[in-house]
Amino acid sequence: MRMSFETPLVEVVNLTKTYSGSRTWFGRRPTGWVRSGTVLPSGKREEIHSPIVHAVEAVSFRIERGRTLALVGESGCGKTTVARLVAGILKPTRGTVHVAGIDVGRPGKHGASALARSRQMVFQDPYSSLNPRWRVRSIVAEPIKALAQRPNTQDIDREVDCLLEQVGLRAVDGKRYPHEFSGGQRQRIAIARALAGRPSFLICDEPTSALDVSVQAQILNLLKELQARHGLTMLFISHDLAVVSHMADEIGVLCDGRLCELGATDTILTQPRHAYTRTLLKSVPDLSRRRRSSDNSAKFAVQTGDRGRNPIERSDDC
Amino acid sequence: MTALLEVEKLRIELDRESGSAILVDDVSFAVEAGQILGIAGESGAGKSLIGASILGLLQSPTRQTAGTVRLAGKLLDTRSEKAMRRVRGSRIGAIFQDPMTALNPLLSVGAQLIETMHAHLDISRAEARERAVDWLHEVGIHDPKTRVDGYPHSFSGGMRQRIVIALALCASPQLVIADEPTTALDVRTQAQIVELLQRLARNHGTAIVLICHDLGILAQIADHVLVLYAGRTVESGATAQVLGSPCHPYSRGLINSIPMIGDSRGQLAQIEGTMPSATTRPPGCAFHPRCPDRFEPCDRWTPQLKEIACNPKDPMAETGRSLACWLHSGADREKDRDRRWLCSCG
Numbered sequence: 001m002r003m004s005f006e007t008p009l010v011e012v013v014n015l016t017k018t019y020s021g022s023r024t025w026f027g028r029r030p031t032g033w034v035r036s037g038t039v040l041p042s043g044k045r046e047e048i049h050s051p052i053v054h055a056v057e058a059v060s061f062r063i064e065r066g067r068t069l070a071l072v073g074e075s076g077c078g079k080t081t082v083a084r085l086v087a088g089i090l091k092p093t094r095g096t097v098h099v100a101g102i103d104v105g106r107p108g109k110h111g112a113s114a115l116a117r118s119r120q121m122v123f124q125d126p127y128s129s130l131n132p133r134w135r136v137r138s139i140v141a142e143p144i145k146a147l148a149q150r151p152n153t154q155d156i157d158r159e160v161d162c163l164l165e166q167v168g169l170r171a172v173d174g175k176r177y178p179h180e181f182s183g184g185q186r187q188r189i190a191i192a193r194a195l196a197g198r199p200s201f202l203i204c205d206e207p208t209s210a211l212d213v214s215v216q217a218q219i220l221n222l223l224k225e226l227q228a229r230h231g232l233t234m235l236f237i238s239h240d241l242a243v244v245s246h247m248a249d250e251i252g253v254l255c256d257g258r259l260c261e262l263g264a265t266d267t268i269l270t271q272p273r274h275a276y277t278r279t280l281l282k283s284v285p286d287l288s289r290r291r292r293s294s295d296n297s298a299k300f301a302v303q304t305g306d307r308g309r310n311p312i313e314r315s316d317d318c
Numbered sequence: 319m320t321a322l323l324e325v326e327k328l329r330i331e332l333d334r335e336s337g338s339a340i341l342v343d344d345v346s347f348a349v350e351a352g353q354i355l356g357i358a359g360e361s362g363a364g365k366s367l368i369g370a371s372i373l374g375l376l377q378s379p380t381r382q383t384a385g386t387v388r389l390a391g392k393l394l395d396t397r398s399e400k401a402m403r404r405v406r407g408s409r410i411g412a413i414f415q416d417p418m419t420a421l422n423p424l425l426s427v428g429a430q431l432i433e434t435m436h437a438h439l440d441i442s443r444a445e446a447r448e449r450a451v452d453w454l455h456e457v458g459i460h461d462p463k464t465r466v467d468g469y470p471h472s473f474s475g476g477m478r479q480r481i482v483i484a485l486a487l488c489a490s491p492q493l494v495i496a497d498e499p500t501t502a503l504d505v506r507t508q509a510q511i512v513e514l515l516q517r518l519a520r521n522h523g524t525a526i527v528l529i530c531h532d533l534g535i536l537a538q539i540a541d542h543v544l545v546l547y548a549g550r551t552v553e554s555g556a557t558a559q560v561l562g563s564p565c566h567p568y569s570r571g572l573i574n575s576i577p578m579i580g581d582s583r584g585q586l587a588q589i590e591g592t593m594p595s596a597t598t599r600p601p602g603c604a605f606h607p608r609c610p611d612r613f614e615p616c617d618r619w620t621p622q623l624k625e626i627a628c629n630p631k632d633p634m635a636e637t638g639r640s641l642a643c644w645l646h647s648g649a650d651r652e653k654d655r656d657r658r659w660l661c662s663c664g
């Protein structure tokens with residue numbers, strides 16, 4: 001156990017995000033409606049129906065300083081929603097997120113800028129997360145300008161050069177535009193930008209899933225190296241358990257917006273408790289294993305198919 | 319027995335104002351009926367161009383400037399749109415990466431299947447509809463009788479990819495070109511789609527050219543693998559051999575950079591640098607600037623793709639495995655240019 005005075009850097013309690021899809025397209029009614037009564041101006045009470053989508057439900061976890069927690073799950077399970085809630089891009093319906101003791105939902109005046117400094121995010125798609133009209137130098141300098149106490153042009157220039165070199169680019173690359181770089185290099189730029197505010201907490205939302213394996217290895221190594229150098233705490237979102245096994249100290253498995261398993265990486269990978277975790281583990285492609293297409297697995301695929309994916313009509317048993 | 323698909327010395331060039339750049343050079347391979355050939359490599363290696371070229375779908379300014387494509391022994395005129403229209407769909411099917419854009423959003427999936435079968439097979443629409451339902455069932459769509467009238471937007475990504483597979487296979491082509499069919503899907507769906515492809519190839523005797531950057535998937539289902547780097551084949555052979563004991567430093571680097579569950583959590587092996595573009599290819603072996611084992615001939619002469627001799631006692635024995643790397647040339651490499659590469663395992 002850690003000493004009580006060393007509070008975790010990130011603490012998420014009972015985080016829930018629901019969407020009420022009261023608007024319907026072309027009047028089409030999705031399944032799983034929740035009734036609610038509304039009083040019309042005429043005094044009549046009308047039954048309108050509004051579906052409630054549970055994107056994330058009662059998710060709690062904590063990340064100690066300098067550690068990495070990874071969230072894994074299929075698409076649509078709420079991984080990115082959790083990342084965005086923790087990043088403060090979305091507002092939670094219920095529950096709280098504390099980063100370095102500051103409530104992300106109600107940071108207050110000073111808290112907001114402190115949060116912006118301490119917490120940064122790297123997005124999945126390096127093609128759309130960089131402004132195509134800005135030179136790389138401006139992209140990386142922007143957080144420094146916005147967050148530093150008294151920005152001074154020379155200091156900013158020096159800082160940007162240093163950041164570009166840290167992520168494996170050259171200082172002269174700062175003069176170029178994002179389109180001149182490959183996917184992996186763009187992700188390096190995005191990482192440099194995230195580090196520009198000198199954060200202590202980095203949220204990585206599928207940072208390598210748009211990249212080739214060889215480039216993925218480069219980016220994962222870079223992230224680990226930067227984590228060691230700056231003592232970064234990381235929330236790492238990925239669908240790939242093999243990637244996660246390399247990056248994370250702890251793994252949380254999300255299924256239909258709920259955390260179905262949370263524990264140390266080795267425990268989860270060697271003794272998965274939850275059936276869903278075992279399914280995920282089984283579907284990781286393995287070079288040494290040649291899957292037999294004995295038709296049991298094919299039947300399994302047909303039966304389970306994509307069921308349970310739709311958060312509106314999901315069941316309670318997972 | 320001749321192979322179903324034979325591609326020989328394929329070359330694809332990009333026309334530019336300042337002369338042409340070679341994107342794919344001297345690529346040859348063959349696929350037999352019921353077999354799966356995997357083409358691996360990083361983005362920009364020219365994998366998809368090869369697929370597009372076999373389908374006759376290369377678009378200006380890229381064009382095929384040399385090489386032949388034979389399907390069941392007959393030469394395909396891949397440069398003639400008229401000839402290829404008859405071949406595409408009926409004899410060669412195609413599955414593309416993104417199931418979100420491969421389907422027409424304004425037509426029900428049934429209509430798309432019926433249209434394809436009606437165009438290529440000699441059957442009535444009613445019969446085509448019946449077969450469409452059967453196909454949806456075969457690719458694992460629930461309740462195909464009702465879903466056949468559904469529109470693409472009402473299916474999830476994995477389901478749409480199943481429909482795309484049904485579309486590619488419904489006119490019973492002999493060959494299917496699958497260009498990154500699972501890249502847009504997540505792991506669990508990916509595993510399902512891969513199994514589906516393998517099952518269909520086996521049951522229908524369809525040959526598949528599977529273009530895929532994920533070596534894990536190729537290891538599971540491909541019979542043969544061809545590793546492409548900067549438009550040239552660097553290594554090819556049976557999957558177990560190429561992925562199990564790779565000879566080329568590039569294939570080895572690619573395999574080592576895949577994170578594996580159960581490995582220690584240290585540094586991942588990585589290949590330094592990035593692949594050169596078609597205009598900035600270095601002389602000699604295109605991989606040499608990134609190669610950890612480069613030595614003196616690498617930056618001067620391009621190694622030719624030649625068969626590997628595995629057994630030192632019988633160097634001319636068929637191994638079905640090719641390589642292009644000076645590391646395996648033996649001591650007297652300049653004396654005998656026609657000699658085979660030597661396998662490091664032998």
